[in-house]
Amino acid sequence: MPAASSTLIIGASRGLGLGLVRQFLARGRRVIATVRDASRPGPVAELAGADRLRVESADVAIAESLMALRRRLEGETLDILMVNAGIGVTGREDFAEAFLACMRVNALGAMDAVKTLFDLVGEDGAVGVMSSQLGSIANNSSGGYEPYRASKAALNQSLRSFAAEHAQAKVSFTCLHPGWVQTDMGGPQAPLDVETSTRGVADVLESRLGQRGDAFLDxxxxTLPW
Ligand SMILES: NC(=O)c1ccc[n+]([C@@H]2O[C@H](COP(=O)([O-])OP(=O)(O)OC[C@H]3O[C@@H](n4cnc5c(N)ncnc54)[C@H](OP(=O)(O)O)[C@@H]3O)[C@@H](O)[C@H]2O)c1
Structure with missing residues (x-):
């Protein structure tokens, strides 16, 4: 991996994505963080270590936005490609609309980001996607949040397929569960704070550098059951 490699976090405006950028900057890494509109970066631009930070625009639900990001990143080598962007459900929305929206962003959008940016990941690099334990089919005995569960299960299945199709690549592929965390999505009653969760997620991603194959880890x- 070149010394000047970068860690790319997709979806870093707030919550866990912002926390991951803070973690990786604190570890001395060069970080590329995406928000939907980099002309209005928000809190990510205020983080300590921002001299090693590049803020870019990306909307994972818009293919052209991801292709434009790929063109702007030409020449970069990524050690970690982490797709964090995602949306949740309240359970009170129209079911079909919620189902399609979750699939669009959490499954198709996240995988579109992986596929569009994968060729920038260097040897011994790590690809991660922010999944959820709610995406575990084996662990689903309570139901609820069906659109969200289905989208994260689809994301896990898609990343496993991509990993199998790229088994010759010297790269690891990881579906991550961050815990239940106090963010806009997780709510204030969640047991984990962003710092604790993202420190763990950053540790797991760094442990996957130099590894091969797929995993579903909290x-x-x-290890979580698929
Ligand atoms: N919090 C939890 O307890 C928990 C548990 C399990 C899994 N997760 C997963 O962790 C990830 C982050 O969740 P969070 O709790 O930090 O949620 P959050 O506070 O609601 O933040 C969501 C992030 O995703 C971005 N995003 C949403 N749609 C996007 C799109 N189309 N293109 C680009 N960025 C987009 C948001 O950007 P904007 O600010 O522009 O909307 C924001 O940065 C999600 O994938 C979520 O499913 C969270």
């Missing part, structure tokens, strides 16, 4: 490095 923020403490525990």
């Amino acid at each position: 923020y403490s490095g525990q």
